[in-house]
Amino acid sequence: MSSILGQVFRISTWGESHGGGVGVVIDGCPPRLPLSVDDIQTDLDRRRPGQSDITTPRKEQDRCEILSGVFQGLTLGSPISIMVRNEDARPESYTEMAEKYRPSHADYCYDAKYGIRNWQGGGRSSARETIGRVAAASVAKKVLAALAPGCEAVAWVKSIYNLSANVDPSTITQAQVESNIVRTGDPAAVEPMIELIKKIRSEGNSVGGVIECVIRNCPPGLGVPVFDKLDAELAKAMLSLPATKAFEIGSGFAGTLLTGLEHNDPMRMKDGRVRSTKNDSGGIQGGISNGEDIVFRVAFKPTATVMREQDTVSSAHEDTTLTGRGRHDACVLPRAVPIVEAMALLVITDHLLRQRAQCG
């Protein structure tokens, strides 16, 4: 009821941050696509903690295992089950969390909803849950490679706190993004952003920012007219990520400061294709892709766990205070970049197969 995404390429994630592990079941994947553990591991390594000195120093190997759906290196068409074991937890680190709600975390909400929660870490709301999404997106890439060659998603850090990067969505490459640990596409922004994160971390504080993403070479015609509009599905996919607060596509909020004559994207034939001469629509019109670059931005709030005392309430419903502990990212954005790409790929792949179902 809660943990399933997609209509045809359908993924179902499971797992808490503490417990046996986390994983995903991918249903509806086309058969005969090459798929290996290494394909998936490469993507998981990009989101792993401990990959640089601005991410959490927690070391998690996150080695994945393909349990089903692949035979002799090819997808079978049956459900692909992928699992990553949790490593030994130190539950004593979390004793205080059993008794107190962390501010701006979901602790109280889980209790209000379920009357129970796994207080060893974030449980289901932990960023560890996104392992399953990234693994599923590795499979989605294989589908796209076969059915929509050239279709790719590239995301980057657009801003951290008050520092912005200057990046051209039409030319930025994943290699450029990966060339720096902050995963921005603007060389001039790298050092200031790193310094900012280190400074904030040293203060026991945290920051957020904006990730921008472009989907290139998306075939025109993906998405549907109502409810499951392609941009609506992207919005949901992005807001389903931990710590996100906003989504905009194309001109976004700034588009409200343009008139219709300024905002409308004129059309012209180019190289035999119907094209827009600019792209304030962000590649989607009426919920359906038009073949231009799909460009969107996602806001991530500052990490909720801070190393300072805050007012809160206990599970017994008494006022108290709580000071964050443990090893957390002072800024999640560098690690969130591959996750944003993953969600974009999952949405596109599902709609590609939906389009094939209805329209051939």
Added chain:
Amino acid sequence: MSSILGQVFRISTWGESHGGGVGVVIDGCPPRLPLSVDDIQTDLDRRRPGQSDITTPRKEQDRCEILSGVFQGLTLGSPISIMVRNEDARPESYTEMAEKYRPSHADYCYDAKYGIRNWQGGGRSSARETIGRVAAASVAKKVLAALAPGCEAVAWVKSIYNLSANVDPSTITQAQVESNIVRTGDPAAVEPMIELIKKIRSEGNSVGGVIECVIRNCPPGLGVPVFDKLDAELAKAMLSLPATKAFEIGSGFAGTLLTGLEHNDPMRMKDGRVRSTKNDSGGIQGGISNGEDIVFRVAFKPTATVMREQDTVSSAHEDTTLTGRGRHDACVLPRAVPIVEAMALLVITDHLLRQRAQCG
């Protein structure tokens, strides 16, 4: 595949702007709720064209009919089918649209997707499709009245083009919003906004803006941890509306300019309830409502139809120009206010019943 929203309170809209009519089928509605045509008509009248001199002068009566699911004034529990007939169209108004794609409309996208489109008006992408959503939300209100008394959604125009309204989400009432034709909650903003719309219209141009919405008295515990997060579902619902480009909840994009210590919402007991002492979370944490006001904003781009010549492309894939005709809203926001409320109510109602299914 494309036109269904919700898991338990499930709505399915149908209809193009030109053809027999538009409507909605509501499946999963609880039984024994009072429901009349008048209940629905009242809500439909708020979104109807021609209701004031800043909306399109088109007169559409939009009289609804309940075809099933209600017996002796009470819901039966079976599907509720509601229909509004289309009135006589003047297809000659649309001849040019058969041959040319309107810039920043979905015309080309429909052709790319389906290889066919109903060029008499916007077809499925017409704002007329939202009639079914508003009618369904009238039914949702009945569910909320029975199961979550006091839960309500109030939306208002937050900005139009460069004019902003100053409104307090915690106190604004629907009566205040309805007291002016622009549907903003700030008396000082009413006249300037009306003047702006009239001026823009006189220029054959158009403007967009931002609608803000608050959901009050939402029970804590609605939403789910992954994918179908309450804010993710709201984001999708809003981005599924025509002309929307962005969604933000709570602090939104501006929240990225705060540090974690500033952004986190401290918790305190108040009147025996767990409360936040401020609400940058916007009433949802980890995808689940926490009982605070749910506050979000939606950006609407300027109306795509403008009365001026624009570059475009023909269905035969040749460069051409097109000048908008007909009677269109130069600014859709006043009429979009009840539609934003409708989508909010539909999401909350579905999650209320989902919560009852799983957690009692």
Added chain:
Amino acid sequence: MSSILGQVFRISTWGESHGGGVGVVIDGCPPRLPLSVDDIQTDLDRRRPGQSDITTPRKEQDRCEILSGVFQGLTLGSPISIMVRNEDARPESYTEMAEKYRPSHADYCYDAKYGIRNWQGGGRSSARETIGRVAAASVAKKVLAALAPGCEAVAWVKSIYNLSANVDPSTITQAQVESNIVRTGDPAAVEPMIELIKKIRSEGNSVGGVIECVIRNCPPGLGVPVFDKLDAELAKAMLSLPATKAFEIGSGFAGTLLTGLEHNDPMRMKDGRVRSTKNDSGGIQGGISNGEDIVFRVAFKPTATVMREQDTVSSAHEDTTLTGRGRHDACVLPRAVPIVEAMALLVITDHLLRQRAQCG
């Protein structure tokens, strides 16, 4: 939640026997298929009451209207809404039903479930609800004609009470079935069956029987390995029809009286295709079609409404008696034949598009 069938070719029916009307919304239909009211009306006429002197003498015109999804005679790809108005009811005929539960009808069950029921006729459990299914199947035929030419479903009355027809599933044609009002394929059985129905009706009693159906030229590879097996979906579709009590495919119950060596279908190449030399599997193995004829049988219980006094219970929960009134079929099978075909076509069409989604 309750009234939706299919994953890609998804139909949603609505309507009670008394009220505004009945109808269906078809979502996910491929675009650019020719579709007219006449196509649908032809199929609806086969299930209509009053078509012969062994069916109920009720006259219902059941004229359908296509409200959306079709433009200039072609499907648009958007939801197709089809409606049939109910004709004037005589609610006085039903007063007694408001106060007493009809034995072996769903009256009590509806009250137990919903705490309310439309006692004017069968409400949602009326056979009138199947109008929407038959109309949707008319659309499904168009999909099959385009994507799986030659694929067809032919059903016939296999038995009524203790009278059996001798019919060869591999050669029977719809024309042969339609040539007699009892809709059996065995000329020798026609008169005895008609006489039996008339005799039973004259006694105020009723009978049931078995309908057999063959699906020919179904492409191999439709269906899925688990849960949504093609035969499982057919079983559900058939048991979702009013008055059905049993389903069997291929050898069915009788297959339990064979040994494995007898039951297994040997395989041989024939005309370059993989074939079975006999067909106890009934055209489906492991939930997936193998290209042979899909043959199944459905049992219909005798009509629950009889013109004789029966023990029952009142809505006020007191023992009482009830004598059936009105104009009902003493045997529903002749009219159920096109409905069985309709359900078969809906299942096949959905799986055809599902197969295209996943496997191309």
Added chain:
Amino acid sequence: MSSILGQVFRISTWGESHGGGVGVVIDGCPPRLPLSVDDIQTDLDRRRPGQSDITTPRKEQDRCEILSGVFQGLTLGSPISIMVRNEDARPESYTEMAEKYRPSHADYCYDAKYGIRNWQGGGRSSARETIGRVAAASVAKKVLAALAPGCEAVAWVKSIYNLSANVDPSTITQAQVESNIVRTGDPAAVEPMIELIKKIRSEGNSVGGVIECVIRNCPPGLGVPVFDKLDAELAKAMLSLPATKAFEIGSGFAGTLLTGLEHNDPMRMKDGRVRSTKNDSGGIQGGISNGEDIVFRVAFKPTATVMREQDTVSSAHEDTTLTGRGRHDACVLPRAVPIVEAMALLVITDHLLRQRAQCG
């Protein structure tokens, strides 16, 4: 798309008979229910191979592991992931299967559908897949114990080949069924059935039969009027099991030999409850439970794998022969009894939560 069952209590199975393992993800389970590995293991042991000398001598330990969704012995409300590792396979046993299609298995159908198959054993069509279903049903039992105490499913072998058991559905207990290795409820039938199975096995042949099942104390009001009728859902669930060919509820096919006056179940008040004085309806009317025992029967064809030479076709599409090898059940019915119960429990549990969602 293919491997998900249920709307609220939703299960998703994964895994082939050879590969990493098999498992299930259960989504939508109510929180705070006690659940342990032992609960599940007890049920898995009933379906395990090698449990008696009339089942396959293959020894599979089938030890399950709960990977998520349970904390300190209670369900969390989040997805419950359960896995059973596959044990070392002997792929050399299956070499011939790589090249030849086994008659009346799904080998050819998988190739026709996917263009690939895991020929090491039955892949996804293996009975091993049902491990996930049985594990999920263990969880379903916890839901029923909490929300519908006394609701239980008991199944037994009704017939094997031409030997029938005489069992009273209203009084049979699971203890009686479990007291004999053939899992029939008729002491007089036990020895003849065992002898038959041994004789057939010694001949390298196989037999099928009928399993009957009763669901007791199902609350009235479960199920829905259309499509997802409770009996339709049970039919689908049963036909989704390997080797099933038929389903009937209540009077079933034999009910067609009764007249309406004979078949109708008279109603009478008893102990303050609305009751039927007999139960040809089988506990469901109009798709909704009426509170009487739900009684149904399922036909299983003889095991397709026989130890004798049969005509078949190779993957290269040439005529050939194949002789079965390995250790297979000559009769699957004793092991299928707990699986039939499991499917019944899954359907009832999902509809119990669906009813709670819509009707409270």
